[in-house]
Amino acid sequence: MAEESRKIIHVDMDAFYASVEQLDNPELKGKPLAVGGGGARGVVAAASYEARKFGVHSAMSGQLARKKCPELIFVSPRFNRYREISHSIREIFFEYTDLVEPLSLDEAYLDVSQNKTGMPSATLLAREIRQRILKTTGLTASAGISVNKFLAKIASDVNKPNGQKTIPPEEVHDFLMQLEVRKFFGVGKVTAEKMYRLGIFTGADLHSKDEDFLTTHFGNSGAHYYKVVRGIHNSPVQPSRIPKSIGAERTFRENLSSEIFMLEKLEGIAEELEKRLGSKDRAGKTITLKIKYSDFQLQTRSHTGGHFVSKKAEILAIARELLYQQPLRESVRLLGISLSNLNTEQDSSAPAAEDVSVQLRFDF
Template sequence: MSFPQRKIIHVDMDAFYASVEQMDFPELKGKPLAVGGSENRGVVSAASYEARKFGVRSAMSGIQAKRNCPDLIFVRPRFDRYKEISKKIRKIFLDYTDLVEPLSLDEAYLDVTINKKNNPSASLIAQEIRKRIFEEVGLTASAGISVNKFVAKIASDYNKPNGQKTVNPDEVEAFLEVLDIKKFYGIGKVTAEKFYQLGIFTGFDLKQKSLEYLEKHFKNSAQYYFNISRGIHNSQVKPNRTVKSFGAERTFNENLSSEVYMEERLMNIATELEKRLQKSKISGRTITLKIKYSDFSLQTRSKTLQYYISDKHLLFDVAKELLYQERLKDSVRLLGISVNNLNNEQKKTKEIPKSVSVQLQFDFKE
């Protein structure tokens, strides 16, 4: 199969949050480190490679992380610092192309099919970018290079940390055929288990299944799975990626069992969310309350309004209404509020004034 000769780079910083902490505080270098959480509460946001050797991973509870690695050091996240570093890295990207699509603070896609350096080699551009990040910022990055975002994303994880992998057009299908299905971007743990139950373990196994078979088992996702098993992914690099939701949440030092005790926490969360929304001049209509219970089970409750809001008092009022919507199942360890259905997604209808925050084809050279 021939592929459109786009040249896409996916750059992914290595253990970004943890690496920033180790760079800023040399005494943490070489030590197992977890950003976020604690040995008693909370969830790990990021782990250093020294901690990962012990099985410490992001989204793991602090208790489990400490159990895996008794010498684990916990540090509080400093998101302002991470954003500051991320801006420096993005500035480097923009020296090569304006087609930069950030996925988060620590990763982005770059389309270098046509680039500001007139360099025909995407691999050499990725190498140069990684070198500059190390010299100018002090951190290491990994990169994947290929004909589309999907393959580049997978490839960036191939030689981590501080490495890169190029998958040329004639190598794409062979590269995907031998991959475990769980390594396919967009296939999570639950979906991977379903694939395994169906006897689909690798990209090759997936490619043997017809579209009809996949529609029977995966419905609307069938076409996506059918395409990616063949390396087909036509999504373009979008520099002005639309933010679809904003949120804030808090994990408590002690589990809370009464809604009354949660109201003050909800107001604090709403205040933080207001800052994020108004800084971006965005409001939203759908408010979701996230509740995580002491047994780690998760529940969400949502309400869609006829108008857009970003004011903390209005956010709190809706969150409070959702909190009392039904009885709590158990004591609560975490509450969160998120806002979507934003006014950057569609034409505004009615808004409370106070809350206004208003392909080409080229030869692919390695």
């Protein structure tokens, strides 16, 4: 294995959208707040920490959120304002390193192995960055510091809000052994439940399984789990992240129960997707139809062709086939179309990057 000393910081703003609203309107400070819609069709986009104490969280329906917290205050999102503050935060990041990989408006990875300040300690650097963000924006941020992106992201959640956690190389193994498997990168709800049935609950349980066992039960993902529980995650910080998919979707004011009405909506979605693809000069081979039912259950149907598509007519034709592929379970509240296997992705025949061992020692 090649050895490479990396110091990665994951910065995550604390309840970003809700915190911006409380910052701009002091009357909302200390109160349970949700950004989004509280009506019959509303969805929570973000919740303040005061609201989270009642079990309110993002992607929850506005009606359910109100049941959990009758005193909940809803405000409409102001994405232009969020982008404005996000831009100011990224300007701070670039004062320390050019290796900044934004994940969204409120979080990013920074590779500070060779930073512009010459500061050897990534821990001290993260603290300084958080102080700069607070002074510049009035908002708090949390940070995780470690030898790769996977560990840094997990660490940033340990001491939230307004805190940070460092996992130095010599502590990686012990940290991973105690970690719940559902917190490992790539382990979703379904996979976690399967691991539980196999007696895998912690990193130590996962570490005890050999690669053949994991591959047998989890396919290609098995090799990933075998490496990641050993602290091997060599994905570099990518300043210009290439999107793996581009999509468009719509939530409807009233549920749709007829495919005829859905086709009308899909035409508009396909048109919007064509515009987004054109603005980025992108095309894709895989088209995925996203269907969210009135009970919030989500279903996806995909088709991969032999050539790249980007025009509305082709996208809509395939989306129509996917819609009629099988009967709908019930009425539909959201439809979406996305393209993946884009023409920007690397040739799969290119040699893979070498794995990086994290059993290194340097100043954190």
